[in-house]
Amino acid sequence: MCGIVGVVSTAPVNQLIYDALLLLQHRGQDAAGIVTQEGRKFFMHKAKGMVRDVFRTRNMRALPGSIGLGQVRYPTAGSAASEEEAQPFYVNAPFGIVMVHNGNLTNAKQLRRELAETDHRHTNTESDSEVLLNVLAHELARASSGASLTTDDVFAAVRAVHLRIKGSYAVVALIAGYGLLAFRDPFGIRPLCMGRGADGTVMLASESVALEGTLHRLERDIAPGEAVFVQLDGTVQTRQCAQQPRLYPCVFEYVYLARPDSIMDGISVYQARLNMGETLAKRVVSTVPPSQIDAIIPIPESSRPSAMQLAQLLGLPYREGFVKNRYVGRTFIMPGQGTRKKSVRQKLNAIASEFKGKRVLLVDDSIVRGTTSKEIVQMARDAGAVKVYLASAAPPVRHPNVYGIDMPTRAELVAHDRTEEEIRQVIGADALIYQDVAAMKQAVGKINPGVQGFEASCFDGLYITGDISDEEVTALNEGRQRGGEDDEEDTSRLSLPNAQE
Numbered sequence: 001m002c003g004i005v006g007v008v009s010t011a012p013v014n015q016l017i018y019d020a021l022l023l024l025q026h027r028g029q030d031a032a033g034i035v036t037q038e039g040r041k042f043f044m045h046k047a048k049g050m051v052r053d054v055f056r057t058r059n060m061r062a063l064p065g066s067i068g069l070g071q072v073r074y075p076t077a078g079s080a081a082s083e084e085e086a087q088p089f090y091v092n093a094p095f096g097i098v099m100v101h102n103g104n105l106t107n108a109k110q111l112r113r114e115l116a117e118t119d120h121r122h123t124n125t126e127s128d129s130e131v132l133l134n135v136l137a138h139e140l141a142r143a144s145s146g147a148s149l150t151t152d153d154v155f156a157a158v159r160a161v162h163l164r165i166k167g168s169y170a171v172v173a174l175i176a177g178y179g180l181l182a183f184r185d186p187f188g189i190r191p192l193c194m195g196r197g198a199d200g201t202v203m204l205a206s207e208s209v210a211l212e213g214t215l216h217r218l219e220r221d222i223a224p225g226e227a228v229f230v231q232l233d234g235t236v237q238t239r240q241c242a243q244q245p246r247l248y249p250c251v252f253e254y255v256y257l258a259r260p261d262s263i264m265d266g267i268s269v270y271q272a273r274l275n276m277g278e279t280l281a282k283r284v285v286s287t288v289p290p291s292q293i294d295a296i297i298p299i300p301e302s303s304r305p306s307a308m309q310l311a312q313l314l315g316l317p318y319r320e321g322f323v324k325n326r327y328v329g330r331t332f333i334m335p336g337q338g339t340r341k342k343s344v345r346q347k348l349n350a351i352a353s354e355f356k357g358k359r360v361l362l363v364d365d366s367i368v369r370g371t372t373s374k375e376i377v378q379m380a381r382d383a384g385a386v387k388v389y390l391a392s393a394a395p396p397v398r399h400p401n402v403y404g405i406d407m408p409t410r411a412e413l414v415a416h417d418r419t420e421e422e423i424r425q426v427i428g429a430d431a432l433i434y435q436d437v438a439a440m441k442q443a444v445g446k447i448n449p450g451v452q453g454f455e456a457s458c459f460d461g462l463y464i465t466g467d468i469s470d471e472e473v474t475a476l477n478e479g480r481q482r483g484g485e486d487d488e489e490d491t492s493r494l495s496l497p498n499a500q501e
């Protein structure tokens, strides 16, 4: 996942895009970028780092114009270390296009070959997003008959793009001199919504919080397969460009990725987390009698709504046992296991009095590599807890994710090839309670029955865009450099988590 935003206004948009990116920072902490357009000229600034560090006043001043887009990156292809892979990406033909992408293509390798051999287009990074932009550019060139571009041409190009690319994608692109194009993959795996400001400004963004937080009213989600074209005067045209669109959003958005105050595809993320806490409560009761639990303690941040609801249902006290250092970012989306491990201790600290002599049930939203759980269970014991139980509002994560979440190999997942009892032993808890896959889908899906199902491959191994073989997973990881994955000494982001290198 990454955070993307696009804006068409009549006033300067640099600050607006910056503000929207800050509201989407939880979706990507590794790089940030903005492009604006004035006349037919693009102005771009992008770099590694968090939004606040990437954009200085001088950079903001150099972003004129009333139309633009931006991205915060969480790398799932190529390398976290690469400055060149920060988005937006730019191509000069046809017309001049800049693009931001949230998602991951599963056929990028094949497309890269096609682009080189058939389309005669050069790609210069390992990023799948650069591949996507070149496919879009090629199809726009094919669709436009002459020197100018019609809206029909734009939609024809998106239709052709849908046929060529596989995987997950929410995209916003600017076509120089024409307008802003946005589209979403035919399963709607990654989110994208649209809204408007009081002055008529049109905004597209990954999450509704980016609209609300910048005083824009959420109008609707972009439908799976749908394309939206916003002309320079703000006129909006939309068209369904996929042959068989179906709404299967990524369930992990509701589990962890999105902010709880966002509404995605008609589902309040907060309500989804409350519901997951409710179903989890039922499973807790059958494993550990509530009479043997003194307190329910969330593992901040994302698990709070689920833990709160669970505590209420069990009639047990909800206590804050861990304090989060707000200056450390989200651990799971950091590149590099060494960094993630050390970050847990930097990020969370136990309040000893909440644990001393107590039997506690810790609640997290998900257990992926087990980095957080192992550390946290030990911290609870060190603080004097006599029993430490652990519950996860999501089911065991057993399969790689190929749609834009950094869980690329089975081997690194704590639940891979282990029974729940074996996982419990690895984590060191006295009991481990997991959500059930069907219960999770039901808990989230009942909020909007219009959602046909969920992309939940990391839990159930079913890949909505078609089976993904182990060879394909391996191929997807080729060229992947994951920011010092095994480098326990990689502490650069810990001492200065917000600093530009």
Ligand SMILES: O=P(O)(O)OC[C@H]1O[C@H](OP(=O)(O)OP(=O)(O)O)[C@H](O)[C@@H]1O
Residues within 6 Å of the ligand: 256, 299, 300, 301, 302, 303, 329, 330, 331, 332, 333, 364, 365, 366, 367, 368, 369, 370, 371, 372, 373
């Ligand atoms: O099993 P793991 O590999 O450790 O991953 C799972 C943990 O990572 C996430 O927390 P994170 O610190 O990223 O963000 P949060 O503050 O939103 O909970 C998630 O909420 C879990 O706590």
Ligand SMILES: NC(=O)CC[C@H](N)C(=O)O
Residues within 6 Å of the ligand: 001, 002, 073, 074, 075, 076, 077, 078, 085, 101, 102, 103, 104, 105, 127, 128, 129, 404, 405
């Ligand atoms: N997770 C994402 O959406 C990342 C987008 C793209 N695949 C990249 O790695 O830059």
Ligand SMILES: [Mg+2]
Residues within 6 Å of the ligand: 299, 300, 301, 302, 303, 364, 365, 372
């Ligand atoms: Mg967490």
